Amino acid sequence: ERFQVFVTRNDMPQGGIDLLKKECDVKMSSHPSTMPREELLKAIAGVSGIFCSLTDRIDREVLDAAGPDLKVIGTISVGHDHIDLAECKKRGVRIGYTPDVLTDATAELTMALLLSTSRRLPEAQHEARSGGWKSWAPTWMTGPGLAGSTVGIAGFGRIGQAVARRVKAFNTKQILYFNRSERPEAQETGAIKVTFDELLTQSDFIICCAALVPETKEMFNKAAFEKMKKTAVLVNTSRGGTVDQDALIEALQNNTIRAAGLDVTTPEPLPLDNPLLKLPNCVVLPHIGSAAIETRNTMSELTANNILKALKGEPMPAEL
Ligand code: GLV
Numbered sequence: 659e660r661f662q663v664f665v666t667r668n669d670m671p672q673g674g675i676d677l678l679k680k681e682c683d684v685k686m687s688s689h690p691s692t693m694p695r696e697e698l699l700k701a702i703a704g705v706s707g708i709f710c711s712l713t714d715r716i717d718r719e720v721l722d723a724a725g726p727d728l729k730v731i732g733t734i735s736v737g738h739d740h741i742d743l744a745e746c747k748k749r750g751v752r753i754g755y756t757p758d759v760l761t762d763a764t765a766e767l768t769m770a771l772l773l774s775t776s777r778r779l780p781e782a783q784h785e786a787r788s789g790g791w792k793s794w795a796p797t798w799m800t801g802p803g804l805a806g807s808t809v810g811i812a813g814f815g816r817i818g819q820a821v822a823r824r825v826k827a828f829n830t831k832q833i834l835y836f837n838r839s840e841r842p843e844a845q846e847t848g849a850i851k852v853t854f855d856e857l858l859t860q861s862d863f864i865i866c867c868a869a870l871v872p873e874t875k876e877m878f879n880k881a882a883f884e885k886m887k888k889t890a891v892l893v894n895t896s897r898g899g900t901v902d903q904d905a906l907i908e909a910l911q912n913n914t915i916r917a918a919g920l921d922v923t924t925p926e927p928l929p930l931d932n933p934l935l936k937l938p939n940c941v942v943l944p945h946i947g948s949a950a951i952e953t954r955n956t957m958s959e960l961t962a963n964n965i966l967k968a969l970k971g972e973p974m975p976a977e978l
């Protein structure tokens with residue numbers, strides 16, 4: 659008998675869906691978007707596997723709705739703050755995720771956001787398109803350069819380290835990192851482990867690549883912004899929850915820090931009346947860190963392979 663797997667949206671990259679269909683009965687949401695909760699709860703009754711994304715909250719209610727045949731949750735993401743890991747473990751439900759395959763794409767996007775924010779690309783393009791570009795001007799549209807600067811990285815996992823390797827190529831003076839555990843791999847980029855306070859006070863650019871866990875929740879708060887240089891630029895490509903967003907809005911409005919570049923916000927999507935979307939010193943992107951075409955297909959295939967292995971009771975390529 660073939661296992662039943664439910665896919666929580668109908669626009670997952672095809673690679674993984676094709677793999678699943680070879681071996682399982684695949685049922686799929688009819689929505690190219692996050693499923694309404696009630697519909698999701700009904701649709702997963704009796705399935706053995708769920709292929710989900712970071713926009714699906716996988717909690718006790720979902721696990722109950724799926725029932726005792728559920729063996730595996732496969733999320734097409736490296737982040738897993740949307741999944742109640744403890745509850746899954748308790749029930750013997752295995753969890754697959756997609757580390758490594760999105761590291762380069764996310765590090766690339768982080769560099770793009772860092773440069774867009776510091777060198778004010780969205781503002782500058784707006785000027786070019788709207789007639790604000792009158793002539794070349796020596797102090798117009800200037801922003802801080804990376805060369806010679808100190809860059810601090812909060813969260814020095816796979817993505818943080820990949821960002822460090824790229825940052826190093828921009829002739830920065832030094833790279834600092836804050837991480838709960840020591841990272842011997844830091845030697846490759848000469849990154850120096852510091853306390854969070856040192857990261858805040860010494861960095862010209864601060865990049866958050868830290869997974870959202872209780873210890874990192876709103877680590878960038880009012881007190882943190884006050885410790886940062888007034889000229890500092892903050893970039894966040896991890897999860898919106900690592901930043902106290904109201905405190906960030908205030909810090910940007912009062913020039914407590916210079917600018918922020920966010921690929922992640924609270925909530926997502928960010929409501930159109932949110933001040934972050936109006937501030938000239940803030941660049942907001944719609945959570946596209948891993949959105950390189952090939953990367954997304956590889957993530958889909960890895961998610962499917964995680965699910966297929968778990969259903970057979972075998973080791974998964976990437977299990978939490
Ligand atoms: C994206 O944010 C991911 O966790 O993969």
Ligand code: GLV
Pocket residue numbers: 736737757758761814815816817818867868869
């Ligand atoms: C987790 O966010 C990682 O660094 O891959």
